[in-house]
Amino acid sequence: MSQRVFITGFGIITSIGNNTEENFQSLVHGRCGFGELTILETIHRNTLPCCEIKLSDQELHDLAGVNTGRGYTRTSLLGLIAVQEALKSAGLSKSELREAGLLSATTTGGIREFEKNIYNILDLAKDGDFTQFTDTANPGEHCERIADYAGIKKYIATVSTACSSSANSIMQGAQLIKNNLLDIAIVGGSEALSKFTISGFNALMIIDSEHCRPFDNTRKGLNLGEGAAYLVLESEASATRRKKVPIAELKGYGNANDAFHQTASSPEGRGALHAMQQALQTSNISSSQIDYINAHGTATENNDLSEGNGIQQLFGSKVPFFSSTKPYTGHTLAAAGSIEAVFCVMALQHQMIWPNRNFVHQMPELSITPVKHFKENVKLRHVLSNSFGFGGNTSSLLLSSV
Numbered sequence: 429m430s431q432r433v434f435i436t437g438f439g440i441i442t443s444i445g446n447n448t449e450e451n452f453q454s455l456v457h458g459r460c461g462f463g464e465l466t467i468l469e470t471i472h473r474n475t476l477p478c479c480e481i482k483l484s485d486q487e488l489h490d491l492a493g494v495n496t497g498r499g500y501t502r503t504s505l506l507g508l509i510a511v512q513e514a515l516k517s518a519g520l521s522k523s524e525l526r527e528a529g530l531l532s533a534t535t536t537g538g539i540r541e542f543e544k545n546i547y548n549i550l551d552l553a554k555d556g557d558f559t560q561f562t563d564t565a566n567p568g569e570h571c572e573r574i575a576d577y578a579g580i581k582k583y584i585a586t587v588s589t590a591c592s593s594s595a596n597s598i599m600q601g602a603q604l605i606k607n608n609l610l611d612i613a614i615v616g617g618s619e620a621l622s623k624f625t626i627s628g629f630n631a632l633m634i635i636d637s638e639h640c641r642p643f644d645n646t647r648k649g650l651n652l653g654e655g656a657a658y659l660v661l662e663s664e665a666s667a668t669r670r671k672k673v674p675i676a677e678l679k680g681y682g683n684a685n686d687a688f689h690q691t692a693s694s695p696e697g698r699g700a701l702h703a704m705q706q707a708l709q710t711s712n713i714s715s716s717q718i719d720y721i722n723a724h725g726t727a728t729e730n731n732d733l734s735e736g737n738g739i740q741q742l743f744g745s746k747v748p749f750f751s752s753t754k755p756y757t758g759h760t761l762a763a764a765g766s767i768e769a770v771f772c773v774m775a776l777q778h779q780m781i782w783p784n785r786n787f788v789h790q791m792p793e794l795s796i797t798p799v800k801h802f803k804e805n806v807k808l809r810h811v812l813s814n815s816f817g818f819g820g821n822t823s824s825l826l827l828s829s830v
Contacts, residue, residue: 432664433602434674434830437520439513440770441506442655442757443479446491447513452774455782458802460756462639462651468540470623476635478621479653479758481506494577501538504570506656506763507618511574514614518660519672522579529583529610530575531601532658533593533617535762537567540622570618583610588762590817591724592683593617594657595765595825599681601661611666616658616766625761626652632691634728640759642725642752643732643798645789650726653758657766659773676773679713679810679828682706686820692730697738699822700724704742704812707824713810718748718826720781720811722768723798725752726759735814736794749806751784751799765815769825772813776829781806 441447443461444454454460461479465472468480481488488505489496492512500508511530520528548554568586575584583604587597594617601613629635629652636649667674684706686699693699708715724735739747753771760767775781784798813825 431606431608433605433678434662434664434667435659435676435678435773436662436667436672436674437514437518437660438658438770438773439510439517440657440767441481441509442760442767443481443653444756455756455771455774456802458785460785461653461758462755468621470626472626472630476626476630476637477651479651480621481654500573501541501570502620503534503537503618504573506620506654507532507570507574508577510616510618510656510658511578511614514658514660515578520612520660524612525579527582528580528612528614529601529604530571530580531585531587531597531613531615532571532574533587533597533762534567534570534619535588535590535593536619536622536625538569539624540620543623580614589821590819591759591761591764592815592817592821592823593762593765595769595813595815595823596683598659598678598766598769598825599683599823602678602681605661605663611663613661614658615661616656617763618656619654619761619763621652621654636727639786640727640755641786642723642727642754642784643736643791644787645791647727647729647732649728650754651758653760655757655760655763655767657763657770659766659769674830676776677828677830678825680707680711680826681824682710683823686822688820691818693734693816693820695734695737697734697741699820700735700738700814700816701741703822703824704738704814707812707826711826713826715743716746717810718812719808720748720775721750722772722811722813723750723752724814724816725754725784727754731816732791733793735816736791736796740794740796747796749781749799751782753782755785765813765823768815769813769827772811772827775811776808776827779806779808780804
């Protein structure tokens with residue numbers, strides 16, 4: 429477990445940008461992706477705004493440079509676009525990719541495409557081979573598609589642990605490198621909006637029809653989003669051999685099981701606390717050295733109270749700057765961890781902190797307040813990125829400048 433793990437490339441697509449530069453400029457200028465649905469056809473189109481990527485599937489095919497009719501789901505296309513940018517950023521050759529691993533996260537996979545054909549599949553009077561539609565619902569399909577495109581064969585895995593999924597894919601990739609099983613791992617996640625997702629979260633009564641307000645006392649719920657982000661993790665030996673200057677270092681990580689409820693976190697924030705403590709322990713970094721926390725911050729009543737309590741317990745009276753970036757991109761579920769990890773890397777690169785949009789009213793249960801305004805020229809050395817999932821799967825990544 430002696431290998432250091434560096435980040436040598438990354439790529440991203442969200443509702444605020446189709447690539448790294450567009451996402452960065454949106455964060456700097458406070459642009460968000462929240463608005464009416466125009467691509468996904470759903471009965472909630474006019475009542476439940478989301479952070480939707482305003483590109484049709486055909487436009488995503490064109491952006492990814494792949495032909496239509498090849499069975500790519502929207503999840504696969506978003507993932508492929510982000511992976512392509514990540515690989516270009518890292519400057520990986522075909523031979524290096526053959527020896528690399530791919531760990532990709534999703535929760536719903538190709539269910540969006542399955543939804544379009546469900547009534548045909550259920551109609552017993554109809555003939556035909558419907559396996560092309562049922563196969564897309566397999567969550568691992570998108571990972572295999574991306575791996576085939578990139579020529580990655582050594583290690584391929586799909587991670588699905590709800591909203592901590594892509595944070596856990598990053599964690600697992602780092603463990604493979606630290607144990608000398610891989611030199612390079614492409615890690616992250618991809619998620620497309622679907623009727624199933626919107627209806628499911630609406631049934632839980634945790635979607636806000638207005639723009640979400642993380643850590644605000646008037647918060648009513650989350651806004652859903654879609655997107656993908658991937659990072660290239662590389663061992664120190666590999667980066668040195670390739671003469672690749674690292675962008676940042678994945679210094680530590682932690683994962684804990686809150687085990688409080690199927691969908692809710694413990695009000696005391698036990699899972700959040702344990703995950704952050706583990707991240708500090710694995711990195712040999714003290715809590716006083718953390719400069720910023722990218723909070724999970726979903727704007728649901730339960731999450732923000734739980735996470736806030738966990739942060740207060742860990743840091744006491746010396747809580748570092750913290751904010752949630754979900755008002756920009758919406759909650760992208762399985763892709764949230766890698767998208768926000770990329771935002772943390774950008775923060776380290778540019779020494780900036782993205783504000784917690786829409787925060788106005790202090791939560792009476794907490795004594796801490798998120799960053800309300802964009803900050804430049806902030807000394808950032810170590811940052812935490814939190815991602816918490818249903819079932820109590822809580823994860824925290826510790827990223828450091830190099």
